[in-house]
Amino acid sequence: MVKPVKTIGLQRATLAGEVRGEIERMIVSGELAAGEKLNELSLSNVMGVSRGTVREAIRSLADSGLIDLIANRGAFVHRTTLTEARNLYDLRGAIFAMACAAAARRLREGAEARLIAQLERNLEQMRNAYANGDTAKYYALNIEFHDMLLAASGNPKAKVTYDNLVREMHQFRRRGLSLVTNVAESITEHEAITAAIASGDEDAARRAAFDHITGGFSRYMTLAEPQSNSDA
Missing domain, CATH: 1.20.120.530 (GntR ligand-binding domain-like)
Incomplete structure (x- = not known):
């Protein structure tokens, strides 16, 4: 039997993906500078989404090389050596x-x-x-x-x-x-x-x-x- 699609989960995943894309664009364009700390509250207000969605998007970017997650300090735009x-x-x-x-x-x-x-x-x-x-x-x-x-x-x-x-x-x-x-x-x-x-x-x-x-x-x-x- 095919299980029903969980549309709420899909919507959340899609939204987090869109937020990820926007944060990535801001980093690549220089709007978010190297070494800058990512402010979840500020980003959520600008994008009109929850802090949880922003946090999810930031975590998904951690493997891209664009963001550094530092324990007890937060997420920062990677500064390339x-x-x-x-x-x-x-x-x-x-x-x-x-x-x-x-x-x-x-x-x-x-x-x-x-x-x-x-x-x-x-x-x-x-x-x-x-x-x-x-x-x-x-x-x-x-x-x-x-x-x-x-x-x-x-x-x-x-x-x-x-x-x-x-x-x-x-x-x-x-x-x-x-x-x-x-x-x-x-x-x-x-x-x-x-x-x-x-x-x-x-x-x-x-x-x-x-x-x-x-x-x-x-x-x-x-x-x-x-x-x-x-x-x-």
Whole structure:
């Protein structure tokens, strides 16, 4: 005999999932800063839900790398160390390089016929954002550029892993693109990736992609070192 569905339980689970998604968005966007304590009462008032629902959502985020649960102190937005940053960049570089090589191969084999046009359109929008000094717009376009390439790799599992890494890296990725000069370097690297994929050259695409992620880490470190010295 089929048991009746417990709709109240499903509604609660769905609501907690929506709250989790909103808290995750606030962290990734920077509305909740690294090291900031999550105030259950404040969040519940803002979202119009119970503290219990917020607490459930926060606990479900504990395994995402975005939140640290500290006994007798509460939940805090995770503050990424430089060692963690380097490890995340290494992982992201490996996956992105693989994805770009796969995209180049698939393009050469006749798949992803619209990819280069989409990348070129994105690049033009990036150049416009750079010309206007709009780093926030550039950041959004940068995410779109990478998403297109991960999708073009034809490897859904790689994209899921990549997306999880990107969520953890939000703090230093955004900071690394906070200067207009860094945006210029990033655009040049995106152009190299696009050219390599357009030629169907897997090795060139892999190298250009890995160099781009390495460049991103260097840009972040340029900004992070003064902060590290001031904390010493």
